[in-house]
Amino acid sequence: MRVVTQQEIGGPEVLHVEEAQTPSPLPSEVLVAVRATGLNPVDAAIRSGGFPVFGRPPFVLGWDVSGVVTEVVPGVNRFQVGDEVYGMPLFPRPAGAYAEFVAAPSRQLALKPRSIDHVHAGALPLxxxxxxxxxxxxxxxxxxxxxxxxxxxxxxxxxxxxxxxxxxxxxxxxxxxxxxxxxxxxxxxxxxxxxxxxxxxxxxxxxxxxxxxxxxxxxxxxxxxxxxxxxxxxxxxxxxxxxxxxxxxxxxxxxITVEPDGAGLERLAELVDAGRLRVHVEHALPLEDAAKAHALLESGLRGKVVLTI
Ligand SMILES: NC(=O)c1ccc[n+]([C@@H]2O[C@H](COP(=O)([O-])OP(=O)(O)OC[C@H]3O[C@@H](n4cnc5c(N)ncnc54)[C@H](OP(=O)(O)O)[C@@H]3O)[C@@H](O)[C@H]2O)c1
Missing domain, CATH: 3.40.50.720 (NAD(P)-binding Rossmann-like Domain)
Structure with missing residues (x-):
């Protein structure tokens, strides 16, 4: 699969696309084909060394995902292949969401709000x-x-x-x-x-x-x-x-530190589908433009910036 990775700490220009092994979901997890991944200031802080929680590069940034379940490990009963889900799995440990696939604990995901597309759902979790x-x-x-x-x-x-x-x-x-x-x-x-x-x-x-x-x-x-x-x-x-x-x-x-929260995601999805919560995406760029997206992330955004896959 394609991922955005970095070999060194630095500015947005260190981000580039590489091939990597598709993750295998463990018990309690599902595999999600990521359609969109939202960017957050913490991503820029890790990229640039300001928040060194991942250790030395290489690593894959990102937590916000919206996508489609492609594999369900036996024992997981909340989702089926084909379900559209969203979430912020594993935070603050690496989730590797700037990627075509993410393996995530099922209870850290929820069904995506029905009334919005993946680009907007991918901007919502964190x-x-x-x-x-x-x-x-x-x-x-x-x-x-x-x-x-x-x-x-x-x-x-x-x-x-x-x-x-x-x-x-x-x-x-x-x-x-x-x-x-x-x-x-x-x-x-x-x-x-x-x-x-x-x-x-x-x-x-x-x-x-x-x-x-x-x-x-x-x-x-x-x-x-x-x-x-x-x-x-x-x-x-x-x-x-x-x-x-x-x-x-x-x-x-x-x-406060935000925590993965499937129940919270369900409440947010209800609010979105009831027309009470609108996600504003200012920019949506393809995965290949991660460096450009990070420059936008650090420019005092209105709402969110998202990478699409
Ligand atoms: N602890 C946690 O778990 C957690 C979780 C999420 C976010 N955060 C942190 O919370 C902060 C905000 O996150 P975010 O995702 O909302 O960031 P963001 O999307 O980059 O938004 C930053 C906003 O701050 C505004 N701003 C800048 N200086 C300001 C000031 N002096 N007074 C008022 N507004 C100002 C900017 O717009 P204008 O200046 O144009 O108004 C911009 O809209 C970041 O530091 C992030 O790391 C922490």
Whole structure:
């Protein structure tokens, strides 16, 4: 099969297509012919050495898959050959999703949303599960709460805005001006241009902040939370100083790492098929253009970029 791989750590140009052995599914797994694989900032961090969880190259990046089941190992009863599935298997261990085939534990997949194609389904798992696990499992957002989503026009943010609205929240997003119409169309009640305005002056009495930027955003976000409010960060999750400061200010802190989650994928698929959750794919490129796709990934995207097979 064809895979995108790299022989060295570096910029997008290190990515190239090679032939590799098709994986054999183990007990509990299915083999999926990948039709589309979504890109995420963590892919770029591993490629460039910023997040060295795979060790030295060569390795194959990627977790997001949408595709068709081509082999089911005896003992797996959830899927049949021909089923259209999607998921984020094995994260954060290598799944090798920039490839024609992926072997994945069946319970880390779900049936793909029926109402969207593989390109859009392949963009959903990692970003969608991050938003879902943060807002539903961790924050337990309730009707009428005020939720601030940072980086609301990005991969996670654009889904988080819609999920928070679905939960009945009043949603405020931060985004650069060029993304405001996009974020409002997703359902945000307010959008703050973080380049023109200090968000700590524009936003107040928030119940939940979803922090997706890093740097000083966590510390500054403490100010906009009401007493007892919750700061959820996907970027500064192991920042003990930020956690301590948040708690000292009478607010709550949660760092999150997204986890494979078949049940979460089923909920996301239901929302998509009910017309409550829209995945925005800004660019879809063939596997051979992985380097170009990575350059786009690092350019401050609206929504998602996807490789197609
Ligand atoms: N812990 C986890 O498990 C986990 C899971 C998923 C993602 N993450 C992390 O979460 C972050 C976001 O991921 P993503 O997939 O949404 O990334 P993304 O698609 O690349 O989106 C980044 C967005 O950030 C916006 N942005 C940049 N600087 C900003 C600022 N100062 N204030 C507000 N918005 C700003 C950009 O748009 P504009 O500047 O044009 O508005 C862009 O839309 C990344 O650091 C990623 O690694 C962590």
């Amino acid at each position: 970003a969608g599960l991050t938003a879902w696990q943060a807002l539903v499992d961790v924050a337990d957002v309730q009707q009428g709460q005020r939720v601030l989503v940072h980086a609301a026009g990005g991969g996670v943010g654009h889904l988080a805005v819609q999920i928070a609205k679905h939960l009945g929240a009043y949603v405020i997003g931060t985004a650069s001006a060029g993304k405001h119409e996009f974020v409002r169309d997703l359902g945000a009640d307010e959008v703050v241009d973080y380049r023109a305005v200090d968000f700590t002056e524009a936003v107040h009495d928030v119940d939940v902040v979803l922090e997706l930027v890093g740097g000083d955003y966590g510390t500054r976000s403490i100010e906009v939370l009401r007493t007892g409010g919750l700061l959820v960060t996907a970027v500064e999750r192991d920042n003990a100083d930020l956690a301590a400061r948040t708690r000292a200010a009478g607010r709550r802190f949660a760092g």
